[in-house]
Amino acid sequence: MAIPASAKPLRADTERTVRAILEAAERVLSANPAATMEQIAEAAGVARTTVHRRFASRDALITALAAWATRRFQEAVEAARPETAPPAVALYQVTANVLRVKIGWGFAMGAIATDDPEVARVHAEVLAGCERLFARARDAGLLRPDTDLGWARRVYYALIHEAAAEAPATDAAVDALATRLVDTLLRGFGGPATP
Numbered sequence: 001m002a003i004p005a006s007a008k009p010l011r012a013d014t015e016r017t018v019r020a021i022l023e024a025a026e027r028v029l030s031a032n033p034a035a036t037m038e039q040i041a042e043a044a045g046v047a048r049t050t051v052h053r054r055f056a057s058r059d060a061l062i063t064a065l066a067a068w069a070t071r072r073f074q075e076a077v078e079a080a081r082p083e084t085a086p087p088a089v090a091l092y093q094v095t096a097n098v099l100r101v102k103i104g105w106g107f108a109m110g111a112i113a114t115d116d117p118e119v120a121r122v123h124a125e126v127l128a129g130c131e132r133l134f135a136r137a138r139d140a141g142l143l144r145p146d147t148d149l150g151w152a153r154r155v156y157y158a159l160i161h162e163a164a165a166e167a168p169a170t171d172a173a174v175d176a177l178a179t180r181l182v183d184t185l186l187r188g189f190g191g192p193a194t195p
Helices: 012-031 037-044 048-054 058-079 087-104 106-110 117-139 149-166 171-187
Strands: none
Touching: 012 037, 012 048, 012 058, 012 106, 037 048, 037 058, 058 087, 058 106, 058 117, 087 106, 087 117, 087 149, 087 171, 117 149, 149 171
């Protein structure tokens, strides 16, 4: 999935075509994982030969789709500024951004080869950043001082996975879901303590 250092940047029109193909592939393959290159080309509004010129095979297209999703995932986390934004803001924004990627690129996210070095690098960076964000959240009083941060992080990932399965259709619904998820993480379902 890593782009070779010698790869030339794509021209703007070629980049638009590749993006259209990848976006169409996500839509088509999400609905029908056995879809053909011809069906993907039709959904992208390009000739089948155009798809084959950009992607030598269906597997190459899926690999490129997974690489695209990995970059979107990394960009979603970075856009939330988890190192510098106030911890509550960063936690909410990371949640909303990641939900958008997981919902919008669900097929591609499921096709990511976990043994790929670039995927491993991205996930290691995101994991380290998440650990730092959770430590900042604890230090800011959002999490109890005795919180097991590893456990909290794994619960958070599980909540994101479950929330993404709801696949809300609008940005407002994703925002509401992100708010509910962060509230669940920080406050849980327990009622006020009884004396």
